[in-house]
Amino acid sequence: MSINFQREAPCPIAQLLELLGDRWSLLIIRDAFYGVRRFDGFQQHLGISKKVLTMRLTTLVDAEIMKKERYQSKPERYEYRLTAKGRELFPVLLTMMRWGNRWLVDEGEETVQLLHSNCGEKTEPRMVCSHCEQPITPARIQAVPGPGANREVVQAFRQIVRKSEVKKES
Amino acid sequence: MSINFQREAPCPIAQLLELLGDRWSLLIIRDAFYGVRRFDGFQQHLGISKKVLTMRLTTLVDAEIMKKERYQSKPERYEYRLTAKGRELFPVLLTMMRWGNRWLVDEGEETVQLLHSNCGEKTEPRMVCSHCEQPITPARIQAVPGPGANREVVQAFRQIVRKSEVKKES
DNA sequence: AGTGGTTGGTTTCTTTTAGAGACCTGATAG
């Protein structure tokens, strides 16, 4: 029902959230970036229940965000590692970290910071255009229907645009 | 219980997810970026139940991510707009959109694309260092304890680092 | 004066998820 912009719809953000939009998945991936690899490690660092951890890891493996690899065979034991698809979630976590540090943590009270080994300095990631390399801001970015947009999506876009214009006038 | 890295802990990503890590909050914010402002608009575009929408909007207003503004007074009616704090979630949504388009949508089937009005071209946001302006990749970024890190956090970092080194050897 | 539509909700009931904790398995260690 409703215009085709919701969760099971083709919006890439909605699709990502469909997969990872619970309270644990992105924390598991964060820990994986920190180097955690084993069931027990995730469980202890996160304080997540085993049942939910099993479910989340299964989902992540099925989605090919993580892969399960045997690291010993006498008793078979596996570890979970990020795939390329998983590693590319790095920018998502970085922008989240930046926003959290900026708005949820008092200044000077940050518990985590980022060091860029290129320049050796503390860094705050910035977004730039892949084309002109200029900064990206909401005002200078426009979302437009892509090649896979069907009539419904275009329609939804029009409606949203029209509505937001109406609001501006009043 | 467990090392201090979980949800109620000082990790900025965990704090963000504590606030926004459900299946709806970020979609509401996405719609707000698209220009949706009214209860009904969110409800129809998202297909979310009114109860949950009420709860989420309340949370977002309490967190000062959105603000409720009266737009007419005969029958009092309000609309919900992003605050500066909310608008700064833009990079988070952009990186999510990029990942979703890249990994969850078939190439050429993207329903949404971004146009950078600076250069007028289709763009894929990239992350660069605020310092040296060079690209940021997992391999070139290191998370280090910040000024607000207490002994526990530093300890947790050490443990994680040690564990991931052990893994590399085996 | 009554009917229906619009906006922005609340209430109730049912289904889904999450969480705590007991239990299981296969292996090695003492």
Next chain:
DNA sequence: CTATCAGGTCTCTAAAAGAAACCAACCACT
């Protein structure tokens, strides 16, 4: 022969989400 570790499963309870009915203030029509 018992203990411990890694990596789970199973069961039960509590919390959250979803569907749908209802409510209320105002307007516009008839």
